[in-house]
Amino acid sequence: MFSRVFPVQKGMFDTAGEASSKIKKILKKVGIPPDIVRDVAIAAYETELNLVIHSLGGELTLSVNPEIIELISQDVGPGINDVNMALKEGYSTAPDDVRDMGFGAGMGLPNVQRHCHEFQIASELGRGTTIRAKYFLKNN
Amino acid sequence: MKLAEVAALLDARALCCLGRLDEEVSAAFGSDMMSDVLAFMNEDTLLLTGLVNAHVIRTAEMLELRCIVFVRGKRVNEEIVELAEAQNVVLLTTEKTLYESCGVLFAGGLPGVKRKK
Numbered sequence A: 001m002f003s004r005v006f007p008v009q010k011g012m013f014d015t016a017g018e019a020s021s022k023i024k025k026i027l028k029k030v031g032i033p034p035d036i037v038r039d040v041a042i043a044a045y046e047t048e049l050n051l052v053i054h055s056l057g058g059e060l061t062l063s064v065n066p067e068i069i070e071l072i073s074q075d076v077g078p079g080i081n082d083v084n085m086a087l088k089e090g091y092s093t094a095p096d097d098v099r100d101m102g103f104g105a106g107m108g109l110p111n112v113q114r115h116c117h118e119f120q121i122a123s124e125l126g127r128g129t130t131i132r133a134k135y136f137l138k139n140n
Numbered sequence B: 001m002k003l004a005e006v007a008a009l010l011d012a013r014a015l016c017c018l019g020r021l022d023e024e025v026s027a028a029f030g031s032d033m034m035s036d037v038l039a040f041m042n043e044d045t046l047l048l049t050g051l052v053n054a055h056v057i058r059t060a061e062m063l064e065l066r067c068i069v070f071v072r073g074k075r076v077n078e079e080i081v082e083l084a085e086a087q088n089v090v091l092l093t094t095e096k097t098l099y100e101s102c103g104v105l106f107a108g109g110l111p112g113v114k115r116k117k
Helices: A018-029 A034-054 A096-100 A108-114 B003-009 B034-040 B054-063 B078-086 B098-107
Strands: A002-008 A058-064 A068-075 A118-124 A128-136 B013-016 B028-030 B046-049 B067-070 B090-093
Touching: A002 A018, A002 A034, A018 A034, A018 A058, A018 B054, A034 A058, A034 A068, A034 A108, A034 A128, A034 B034, A034 B054, A108 A118, A108 A128, A108 B034, B003 B067, B003 B090, B003 B098, B013 B078, B028 B098, B034 B054, B046 B054, B046 B098, B054 B067, B054 B078, B078 B090
Parallel strands: B028 B046, B046 B067, B067 B090
Antiparallel strands: A002 A058, A058 A068, A068 A128, A118 A128, B013 B090
């Protein structure tokens, strides 16, 4: 069992993806099946980009035990106004400069949902957002 | 389709990983939106794009894409080539447009990606 925390700063587009890259390398190194490594990497990259684009800053936490991998994205705000809309494909509040970089098509959160076994999101305006993506290593 | 055949059909130049041109891709996807690439593409496939930045390579790393074709004669800087080399992603560059490149590869027998889930 181990847990690692990766801080992610808002607006730091140049380094966006570095935490996800480290997460992917760690999971490969400890022998997690390749399809799960890939799913966690995609979810990590999507949530890391969301932290950079939308949050005031936050962190990704990776926890691994023999049965479950958990990826948690937690930020300090501003919170999501309408979580149900944010979970719909194509809905985006990303600014134009983010779209110019190739992101902000409103595919991120639905894509995290599609690439995990269990998905939870909790958000409060002014407080922040927490996303939990779980992967079950047994029976998968 | 072998990557060498992709390069030949597109009159493309390889920028790195020349030793991997005998590897195959099963399907391709064309987009400048990495959000859509992340939502639609699968491992060991080929991306055609006119977007040139480090996030294209990061996206390929997460998805384990095999090859990226930069279309419309886009200039690719050394930093991006080095990133791709480190990730073992073959980079090709062609003067053809995205539309023409996709058409040529599709007509040559390379299908579009199928969304997995």
